[in-house]
Amino acid sequence: MVASTADTVAPAKPLAGLEWTLALPLTAFFAVFFVTPLLLLVVVSLFADSEMTRFGLDQYAKFFGDAFNWKVLGSTLFLGVKVTVLTLLFGYPLAWLYTRSGPRMQSALILVVILPLLTSVVVRTFAWVVILGRDGIVNNLLLTLGLAETPLRLLYTENGLVAALVQVQMPLMVLPLITTLTRLDPNLLDASSALGAGPWRTFFKVTLPLSLPGIVAGCLLTYAASVTAFITQSLVGGGQLLFMPQYIYQQTITLHNWPFAAAISMVFMVSVLGVVMLLNLLGRASKGYIHA
Amino acid sequence: MTLNRRHILAASLTLGAMNLFPGLSWAQARKLVFATFTGSWEEAHREVIVPHFRKANGNADIALDPMLSVDMIAKVAAAKNNPPIDVMLMDPGPRLTLIDQGLTAPFPTDGSKNYKDLLPVAQLPEGPGIFFQAVGITYNPEKVKTPPTSWDDLWKPEYKGRVGITNMNSTLGTAFMVELAKTRGGGEDNIDPAFAALKELQPNLGAVAPNPGALATLFQQGQIDISPGNFNAIQILRARGVPVEFAKPKTGTIAFLTTAHIAKNTPNGPLAAALIDSAMAPEVQTKLMQAPFFVIPTNSKVKMEGDIARMIAKDQEELKASFVFHDWSIINKNRAAWIERFNKEIKV
Numbered sequence: 072m073v074a075s076t077a078d079t080v081a082p083a084k085p086l087a088g089l090e091w092t093l094a095l096p097l098t099a100f101f102a103v104f105f106v107t108p109l110l111l112l113v114v115v116s117l118f119a120d121s122e123m124t125r126f127g128l129d130q131y132a133k134f135f136g137d138a139f140n141w142k143v144l145g146s147t148l149f150l151g152v153k154v155t156v157l158t159l160l161f162g163y164p165l166a167w168l169y170t171r172s173g174p175r176m177q178s179a180l181i182l183v184v185i186l187p188l189l190t191s192v193v194v195r196t197f198a199w200v201v202i203l204g205r206d207g208i209v210n211n212l213l214l215t216l217g218l219a220e221t222p223l224r225l226l227y228t229e230n231g232l233v234a235a236l237v238q239v240q241m242p243l244m245v246l247p248l249i250t251t252l253t254r255l256d257p258n259l260l261d262a263s264s265a266l267g268a269g270p271w272r273t274f275f276k277v278t279l280p281l282s283l284p285g286i287v288a289g290c291l292l293t294y295a296a297s298v299t300a301f302i303t304q305s306l307v308g309g310g311q312l313l314f315m316p317q318y319i320y321q322q323t324i325t326l327h328n329w330p331f332a333a334a335i336s337m338v339f340m341v342s343v344l345g346v347v348m349l350l351n352l353l354g355r356a357s358k359g360y361i362h363a
Numbered sequence: 364m365t366l367n368r369r370h371i372l373a374a375s376l377t378l379g380a381m382n383l384f385p386g387l388s389w390a391q392a393r394k395l396v397f398a399t400f401t402g403s404w405e406e407a408h409r410e411v412i413v414p415h416f417r418k419a420n421g422n423a424d425i426a427l428d429p430m431l432s433v434d435m436i437a438k439v440a441a442a443k444n445n446p447p448i449d450v451m452l453m454d455p456g457p458r459l460t461l462i463d464q465g466l467t468a469p470f471p472t473d474g475s476k477n478y479k480d481l482l483p484v485a486q487l488p489e490g491p492g493i494f495f496q497a498v499g500i501t502y503n504p505e506k507v508k509t510p511p512t513s514w515d516d517l518w519k520p521e522y523k524g525r526v527g528i529t530n531m532n533s534t535l536g537t538a539f540m541v542e543l544a545k546t547r548g549g550g551e552d553n554i555d556p557a558f559a560a561l562k563e564l565q566p567n568l569g570a571v572a573p574n575p576g577a578l579a580t581l582f583q584q585g586q587i588d589i590s591p592g593n594f595n596a597i598q599i600l601r602a603r604g605v606p607v608e609f610a611k612p613k614t615g616t617i618a619f620l621t622t623a624h625i626a627k628n629t630p631n632g633p634l635a636a637a638l639i640d641s642a643m644a645p646e647v648q649t650k651l652m653q654a655p656f657f658v659i660p661t662n663s664k665v666k667m668e669g670d671i672a673r674m675i676a677k678d679q680e681e682l683k684a685s686f687v688f689h690d691w692s693i694i695n696k697n698r699a700a701w702i703e704r705f706n707k708e709i710k711v
Contacts, residue, residue, distance in 0.1 A: 139707050205525075205569065206585025224524065226586055227570050310530035311571040311709050321706075324433050325532045326699045327460065 116333035123330060130334035140335075147315040148342060150229070151298035154236045158244040158293045159286065161237065166248035166285075167278075170255070184245045192239060196303045199235035200226060203307065227309030235307040236297045243296055244289035251285025252278075283357035291350050298343055315339040394424035395634045398435045398448040400621075402576075403599050405429040407656040408642075416641040423634055432457035439466045439626050446626040449635040453490065454534045455619045455691040456698070462489050467624040471636050477643035477662060482679060484688070485620055485661035492620030493642040494651070495659040495686070497675055498538055499617070500610040501592030503582055511610050514546055517589060518564055526567040527578050527587030531705045535575045537698060538617050539591040540705075541689050546614050551693035554701055561709060571709060582607050591617075598657035598670060609674055611685065616675065618686035620661070 119127030134140045169180045187195055202208050203225040213219040225231045255278065263273040301316040308314065315335065322332035399408045409427055417423060428448060430438075435451040443466070453461055461467050469488050472478045478491055485492030500511045506525070511517075517526050529536040540557045547556035569587045572578035579596055581587045583605050594616075597609045623642055625635040641647055648660035652671050659671055663679050676682035 200580065200584060204581070204584030204586045221524075224569065226581075226584070227572075305573040306577065308573075309571055310528075310532075310536075310573040310577075313706050317573070318706075321532055321702065324431075326702060327433075328699065 112333050112336060115329050116337050118330040121326075121328040121330055130330045131338070133331065134334055134338055143313050143315060143318055144338065144342060147298050147339070148346065150233070150236075150314060151294045151343075151346070153233050154240065154297040155244075155290050155294045157233065157237045158240055159290060162241055162244035162248060162289065163286075166245050166252050169245075169249050170252045181249075184242050184249075187239065188242050192300075192302055193306075195239050196235060196306045199231070199238070199303075199307050203231045203235070226307065227312065229308070229312060232304065232308040232312065236300060236303055239300070239303055240293045240296050243292040247288040247292065248282065248285045251282045251288075255281050280357070284354055287350055287354035287357065291347055291354075294346060294350070295343060393630060394426055395450070395631045395638060396426050396428055396448045397450045397638060398428045398430055398438075398452065400452055401429040401431070403595075403656070404452075407651055407658060411647055411650045411656070412638070412642050415644060415647050416638050419641060420634060420637050423637075425634075425638070432461075436461055436464070436466065440464060444628055446629055449626055449629040449631045450638050451624045451626060452493075453622050453624060454496075455622075455689075456534060456537070456695055458490070458622050458624075459691055459695050461624060466627055468627045468629070468632065470623075470625060470639060474636065475640050475643070477640055477645070480645065480662050480664050481643060482661055482663050482683070484683075487620075487622060490622040490624035491639065491643060492661045493623045493639065494621050494648070494661055495618050495682075496534075496621060497594040497616045497618050497659055497686070498535055498542075498591055499594060500612055501582070501590050501597050501607055502610060503585075503588040503606050504608045505606045506588040510608065511589065512613050514543065514591075514612050514614065518560075518567065520567075522567050522589055524567065524569045525588040526564065527570045527572060527581050527590035528561075528564075528568065529572045529575055529578050529591075530709075531698070531702045532573070533575050534619065535578075535591065535593055537694060537701070538619065538689060540701065541694060542614075542617050542687065545687075545689075551690045552697070554697065554704075558704065558708060565710075579607075594659070594675060595657050599655065602655055611674070615685050615687035618688055619691075 115123070116130055117126050117128070119125050119129040165180070165184070169177055169184075172180060204210070205222045205224075205226070207225070209225060210219070210222040213223065259277055259281070260273055263277045264270070268276065298314075299316055301320065304312075304314050305317055308317075319332050319335050319339070322328045322335065397408070397413075399405050405427055413425055413427070416425065432451070432453050435448060435453075436457055438448060439446045439451065439461075446466075451461070451467075467490060470478070470490055472486075472488055472491075478486065481491055485495075500514070500516070502511055504510075507522075516522075528539065531537045531540060540554060540561075541551055543560050544550055544554050544557035547560055549556035570578075570581055572581060575593060575596060578587075578590055579592070579600055581590075582600065592607075592609065594609050597607050600607050623639045625632065625639070629635055643662055645660075645662045645664040648658070648662045648665045649668075650656075651658040652660050652665065652667070653669055657670060659675055659682075660667075667676060667678055667682075672678075676685055
């Protein structure tokens with residue numbers, strides 16, 4: 072305690088109080104390369120016609136006036152929910168196993184978790200094309216075991232896409248979970264069982280609530296990454312499952328309809344932000360729960 | 364002058380700096396930038412067109428910058444007065460956009476050695492056609508025993524779940540739909556028959572690929588056994604040992620020109636024209652026609668050989684007779700509506 076107080080009373084430096092200037096380079100970088108393009112996007116979305124000659128809210132009216140667009144938006148947001156829930160279901164036990172293992176097993180597990188991050192997302196996704204194909208590993212196994220008579224259609228289906236996304240985004244869920252679970256005081260678990268709670272009760276009453284911040288952080292990352300996963304969505308989802316990222320690409324690159332593309336982008340961004348804020352509120356509520 | 368350590372150091376630093384920042388040396392214009400297509404196209408152009416061009420133009424400096432036509436348009440449109448690229452390649456749809464937006468300078472046909480030898484259909488003063496792309500039926504010969512002869516074969520019940528197509532984002536996907544309409548009483552201004560035909564095709568559809576490249580890989584995965592396909596891409600896959608063959612439909616091979624354009628306001632006008640002239644030269648096109656490139660020539664002096672003679676056309680007469688061209692000025696007007704309709708109607 073004494074040592075730590077001594078550390079904080081450092082001699083006054085000429086730059087004291089100006090430490091925030093250290094953040095200026097990054098702020099400038101973000102202002103130029105992130106905020107400015109974003110504002111430009113807003114402006115472009117406010118053009119009424121695709122030739123960009125007059126202003127108006129026509130693009131937004133066009134988007135919300137067509138049930139098809141609602142369906143694309145809805146299915147994209149729901150895709151994220153499915154992927155996030157499954158990633159959590161598979162990722163939590165893995166993270167828990169990590170905290171219960173010895174150091175050697177831990178390094179092995181962390182390697183397994185991080186390994187996918189070391190290969191490009193294109194390569195990881197392409198592996199799923201090979202796995203899910205008509206002649207792929209899954210179908211060959213099903214046929215050999217006699218579980219199916221003809222190859223199933225797995226590639227270019229939503230279920231195939233969900234499976235691929237769960238694997239591709241897994242590290243984003245597992246790493247925050249590992250961080251929270253390792254910080255969890257093991258005495259609490261011992262106390263819980265000493266007071267007569269069984270392992271399941273301890274899990275649901277102690278471990279799970281205390282790991283909520285990690286769950287929220289993991290869900291946030293996984294959700295945002297999977298709804299915007301353009302490469303995986305197009306390579307495993309195919310050309311007729313339409314999600315927001317491909318919709319934006321189609322309108323921009325193929326049809327040169329930049330105002331509509333910008334409007335879709337804005338709608339998509341605001342929707343995803345909405346979900347993210349909801350999760351954040353949940354995270355804050357969970358913190359209150361823990362300290363209560 | 365005595366050479367001491369300091370002199371040598373200063374000289375080498377100067378040389379190094381000039382190497383790092385070539386802009387330092389005065390009066391050197393930007394080198395010619397040729398925006399080509401990605402993948403095997405870039406390889407072909409680097410190996411065949413570039414050496415020919417440099418030999419004929421005193422080893423002029425040239426850089427290749429591979430990208431899609433739509434990206435070329437975006438880049439040139441963003442810097443109209445000082446375009447970062449000098450020569451662009453266009454598929455027929457983007458070509459019209461480029462011309463409409465006034466982003467291209469006319470090709471100087473009078474000064475060209477090879478322009479007059481192009482097939483009439485490729486003699487386009489806004490930018491000449493330097494090769495053809497051909498779309499026919501692709502099939503896996505190990506699974507499809509009788510080679511298909513007509514687009515109608517895709518509807519045969521035996522191909523249930525094994526037919527692949529791409530969506531209409533690509534030139535390939537759009538051209539296929541237009542041809543479908545044409546063989547069923549419609550055309551560029553009446554796509555309805557094509558959509559009706561696709562509805563009937565649904566039991567057979569095994570995949571709607573997001574782009575032609577993804578469609579080609581589906582043959583490798585055994586996901587599909589028959590689909591529309593680009594001759595050139597199929598030949599390259601075949602050369603890598605993938606079991607695919609190209610078949611000409613009896614109603615004709617869908618063909619479109621890839622045209623080369625000089626960017627407006629380029630600082631390298633004469634060199635850009637010289638590069639396009641190289642791309643049209645019979646000796647260049649003859650080399651590009653052979654393995655491993657399989658590019659269909661537009662110069663009438665090229666003698667058809669090899670796989671192209673066997674599978675596409677044995678001479679220019681047969682080529683003219685078997686190629687079907689679409690009117691992209693009408694297609695471009697309708698394309699947005701078609702893509703929207705495709706988004707909504709086609710579900711596998």
